[in-house]
Amino acid sequence: MDFIDKLTELSARIQRQKESVLTEEAAKTAFVLPFIQALGYDIFNPEEVIPELTADHGVKKGEKVDYAIQLDKQKVILIECKPVGSDLEAKHAGQLFRYFSVTEARFGVLTDGIRYVFFSDLEKENKMDERPFFEFNLLQFSESNVDELKKFTKNFFDLQTIISTASNLKYFKALSEEIRAEFDSPSEEFVKILTGRVYPGRFTQQIKDQFTELTQRAMRDFIRSRVNERLKTALETDNHENVAEIQKREEVTEEDLNKVNGVLTTEDELEAYRVVRAIGAEYVDPERITMRDAKSYCAILLDNNNRRPICRLYFGKSKMSVSIFVPENETKIDINKISDIYRCRAELELAIKQYDKHS
Template sequence: MENFINKLQNHIEHVKRVGEHCSTEETTKQALILPLLDILGFNPYDPTKVLAEFAADFPGVKATERVDYALYCNGQPVMFIEAKPYAANLTNHAPQLSRYFNSSLGVTIGAITNGKEWRFFTDLINANVMDEKPFLTVDFMKHKAEELVQLAEFKHDNFHVEKLRFFAEENQYIQQFKTVIKKSINEIDLDFVRYVAQQANIQRQLNTKFLETIQPFVKRAVEQAISDMVVKGLSSPTIITAHPIEPQPTKIEQPIIDHQPVDITHPDNEKIVTTKDEQDLYRIVSELFPEAELTARDTESYYSLLFQKKNNRWLFRYDVNRKRPTIQFIVPIDDQRRLELCRAGLEVQANGQVFLDKPEHIYRAVGILKDCLDYCSNDENFKRVSNM
């Protein structure tokens, strides 16, 4: 492990030294990405371990769609990597990587990187569908090598899919628990006070008035407990000094602002109501394709997403007025696309419409969405045929 950390430290210094000179994606690959793969035991010059411009053989993927790198163990692909230029701001949305991930049943790890930051994804929420958020983020500009020993889990000789999935699940839960614990310690709300009082077996009725009375005591106890843990090992005992409780100023309750979307009724037509689900769907697709010029259009019948505000260039039509919401894509759902959607866990009707029970299920159709955007971007598809 010491040798691995030393190599990682040298790589971090290398990234900081030459990163700004990597102005293109190809330079970033050669100077920053491949050296890290080599440290992990994936020799970039061995095509049995690292295959560049990987082209999948499953239906639904065009010949021009390739993932930047596929990492191999024992002759099987185990991880996909999508590379970005060093200066690119990473997002959690990579349609091409998601499409490969969702369609390759044997690959359960995906990564997006610009050389200085790596984001690792798996499918903890829905099987065979890449999670929206990474289970691990590594930033060489912020972290020290000693803090990145988790990367050892991705070494070629140590690469075990099930072990990585357990690591991903464990890491995800720990991060969520840490967030809740930090929030509880910082705020010391009444729920936390009640829990502490119950665990301490306080023989009093734990009503709101009593909990508010002991709230400052619990806050001080938390501070002293943290202090005790920090100075653990010192020989001198902790001396607890009583302090008078200063009267707390009356707090003026501020109204809670809910930033969640709400249904929006069209000012000129009360029958057109843009629902929360429709707004969420627009937000998700806009994040998936941040550079595309997309606008939403709502009607009494359906909600559509337009390319360049042109009514005939709609990526999809979303209908929430049925018992089960459906979505219709502008591209035909042929056998290959139908298979792709079914493998992602979506139900396709005979007419090509797809049941979309939740807006976030659109992540499962990210490859089809990309096809729709490509179709709408091509002027040849919208030329009028003149009658001779």
């Protein structure tokens, strides 16, 4: 099973179980240990995954870090766990700060079993930074997030490689947050800088109010223009979407961009989707079963939520298969014709019912 598939499977489990995981110990057992295992570490080997590592600090004796990951007899990652839903900011990482300074580990992770916040000592050696350089959320992640997380897996772990990119990750994240904040609500400082470049007069309160609104409108117009440029480029591709109509929309969805970038849903995929929907109609409202196509596969989801996958269709020129997300596993079944999907009724039922307690 690929790394991203392991994470998707764990994400589906969290969706099902998070309401029942109420304590820190439950989060560690149900979510954190499977996450460490997905990274490729042997959670049953105490020389590789050390639970309750004692990390004495000054006058504080007997303090323990929840888990330490060790490679070649060197501790490389410290993990401190909190209950699901806990704040995971630097001010809540006091224990992790103390553990970090008395071990050789270069990475500290604060987690509630769903979010994993990664810290290092990029600013001052052997002192954990207050600002994390990376965060991974098991309920909301992209392929680029997975690529970054993969660097921490046992097979790919290389300290120098991670350290060399961690600084850029950290400040890129910080800059992204600042840009998002300015986009949502431009600060006086930001508005004043831009105003000074286009308006020669004094920056009075009246001018501030006027240019704050203008700045916000200009930024939104810029983003819309860039999206339109991408859509216009797509006019050169052979697809069945009316690009001009998409350009008129107030918001452009991911599915719109997929369609104009060469993702073509085949008749076989549409027929297979109708079969899955017909089977699923016995258990849920068929309107809840949706399809989201991509270049490498066609996903069938519950509630149009990519964290609720029912199955994926892998339809090549010479081979067809259906990968069904049954609880705790993913079952891949080769088929010769679309009607063969009816033979997967039991697996599809399990895949659908796992997300809906009322089904």
